[in-house]
Amino acid sequence: xxxxxxxxxxxxxxxxxxxxxxxxxxxxxxxxxxxxxxxxxxxxxxxxxxxxxxxxxxxxxxxxxxxxxxxxxxxxxxxxxxxxxxxxxxxxxxxxxxxxxxxxxxxxxxxxxxxxxxxxxxxxxx
Amino acid sequence: xxxxxxxxxxxxxxxxxxxxxxxxxxxxxxxxxxxxxxxxxxxxxxxxxxxxxxxxxxxxxxxxxxxxxxxxxxxxxxxxxxxxxxxxxxxxxxxxxxxxxxxxxxxxxxxxxxxxxxxxxxxxxxxxxxxxxxxxxxxxxxxxxxxxxxxxxxxxxxxxxxxxxxxxxxxxxxxxxxxxxxxxxxxxxxxxxxxxxxxxxxxxxxxxxxxxxxxxxxxxxxxxxxxxxxxxxxxxxxxxxxxxxxxxxxxxxxxxxxxxxxxxxxxxxxxxxxxxxxxxxxxxxxxxxxxxxxxxxxxxxxxxxxxxxxxxxxxxxxxxxxxxxxxxxxxxxxxxxxxxxxxxxxxxxxxx
Numbered sequence: 266x267x268x269x270x271x272x273x274x275x276x277x278x279x280x281x282x283x284x285x286x287x288x289x290x291x292x293x294x295x296x297x298x299x300x301x302x303x304x305x306x307x308x309x310x311x312x313x314x315x316x317x318x319x320x321x322x323x324x325x326x327x328x329x330x331x332x333x334x335x336x337x338x339x340x341x342x343x344x345x346x347x348x349x350x351x352x353x354x355x356x357x358x359x360x361x362x363x364x365x366x367x368x369x370x371x372x373x374x375x376x377x378x379x380x381x382x383x384x385x386x387x388x389x390x391x
Numbered sequence: 392x393x394x395x396x397x398x399x400x401x402x403x404x405x406x407x408x409x410x411x412x413x414x415x416x417x418x419x420x421x422x423x424x425x426x427x428x429x430x431x432x433x434x435x436x437x438x439x440x441x442x443x444x445x446x447x448x449x450x451x452x453x454x455x456x457x458x459x460x461x462x463x464x465x466x467x468x469x470x471x472x473x474x475x476x477x478x479x480x481x482x483x484x485x486x487x488x489x490x491x492x493x494x495x496x497x498x499x500x501x502x503x504x505x506x507x508x509x510x511x512x513x514x515x516x517x518x519x520x521x522x523x524x525x526x527x528x529x530x531x532x533x534x535x536x537x538x539x540x541x542x543x544x545x546x547x548x549x550x551x552x553x554x555x556x557x558x559x560x561x562x563x564x565x566x567x568x569x570x571x572x573x574x575x576x577x578x579x580x581x582x583x584x585x586x587x588x589x590x591x592x593x594x595x596x597x598x599x600x601x602x603x604x605x606x607x608x609x610x611x612x613x614x615x616x617x618x619x620x621x622x623x624x625x626x627x628x629x630x631x632x633x634x635x636x637x638x639x640x641x642x643x644x645x646x647x648x649x650x651x652x653x654x655x656x657x658x659x660x661x662x663x664x665x666x667x668x669x670x671x672x673x674x675x676x677x678x679x680x681x682x683x684x685x686x687x688x689x690x691x692x693x694x695x696x697x698x699x700x701x702x703x704x705x706x707x708x709x710x711x712x713x714x715x716x717x718x719x720x721x722x723x724x725x726x727x728x729x730x731x732x733x734x735x736x737x738x739x740x741x742x743x
Binding site: 323327329332345 | 405433440441443463487488489720721724725728729731734735737741
């Protein structure tokens with residue numbers, strides 16, 4: 266795992282969401298006041314583009330499609346949300362923000378591209 | 392009348408399983424809802440994708456393979472829209488979310504028939520339509536029906552404008568949509584007397600008087616329909632003698648505005664705790680507007696921004712109802728969250 270620079274800390278103002286691409290992987294950076302979070306660009310529920318339509322306020326990320334919410338401080342789902350967000354590890358160094366993005370984080374049900382191959386590997390394991 | 396073969400469908404939700412007895416004519420969403428099982432849905436008409444489910448075993452028939460809501464699906468995983476699919480055989484399906492039975496007293500949806508009683512142009516591209524049903528019918532203020540005309544296949548979701556218990560007629564507002572097959576037909580033909588099929592009532596953006604909260608309504612264009620129903624119920628119950636109501640109705644220009652007489656009548660009936668503001672996005676407020684409608688206020692701008700300016704710090708104990716195009720709903724949600732209105736007090740049904 267290696268740390269990749271995503272952006273300058275000042276590139277994402279408080280309560281803002283910005284989308285970046287690192288190693289060909291898209292991620293959204295949230296400045297929630299108490300720090301930064303980085304996560305995949307789509308809502309784990311119905312793939313709403315979080316950068317465009319989610320609201321970040323009071324440390325809470327709200328997807329406006331069905332009002333699912335995640336507490337950015339604890340990183341946990343809250344209210345009616347039924348799935349956790351996945352986060353990339355982030356750290357601030359100097360005026361920059363770094364994340365570990367060796368491979369794209371994928372929600373459990375989203376891995377349809379590889380599924381058939383995985384099944385084959387599984388059945389051929391012996 | 393179709394008579395499909397009888398079959399059963401097992402619905403595995405996150406919290407428990409349900410077994411539904413139905414026929415191959417029944418759309419799976421409707422079958423569940425008609426059995427008071429609150430399956431996930433929002434538009435009920437193939438657009439929003441909220442009712443997606445996964446086929447575990449059995450066979451289904453997709454009645455609308457071109458439905459725009461299919462963009463939310465992973466067909467390789469067996470996902471389908473419950474609002475558009477019927478089972479062909481006994482089937483097992485999986486719904487990702489928690490599913491509960493409806494509360495006692497909820498208006499359980501069903502299929503009914505009716506006939507267009509009258510229609511009237513409210514503006515050049517908005518019409519009102521009254522449908523008389525073959526039986527009386529109960530719904531909650533703020534709910535909608537799916538309506539299908541024999542001339543145009545497919546159900547459309549329209550909110551009721553009126554409110555009464557044991558209703559025999561339902562009033563709707565229809566916006567003319569560019570390339571909308573049904574709206575073209577409705578605006579181009581005399582549809583009085585035409586028989587229609589209706590399914591409902593649907594929708595969770597409902598108002599009831601035991602809510603005991605101040606209400607804030609933000610609507611754009613034909614989205615005012617459900618708000619009219621809410622105001623009607625609130626007025627009937629004298630709700631605004633105790634709680635405040637703030638209604639913001641956004642239209643482009645005065646020429647696009649409608650229901651202004653009806654809104655002024657609500658204000659006259661309910662008194663000064665009910666404030667109604669008409670927001671014009673594309674023109675300055677003409678001087679004549681305030682003279683013609685002294686009971687209403689007028690302002691200039693996008694309706695959620697106008698609402699934000701007028702509400703300022705009056706969000707205590709508020710339940711908000713939102714209705715209109717997605718930018719209006721999203722903009723309003725952002726405004727409300729920043730005003731610290733909690734998500735359980737933000738209600739809307741997204742149709743896209």
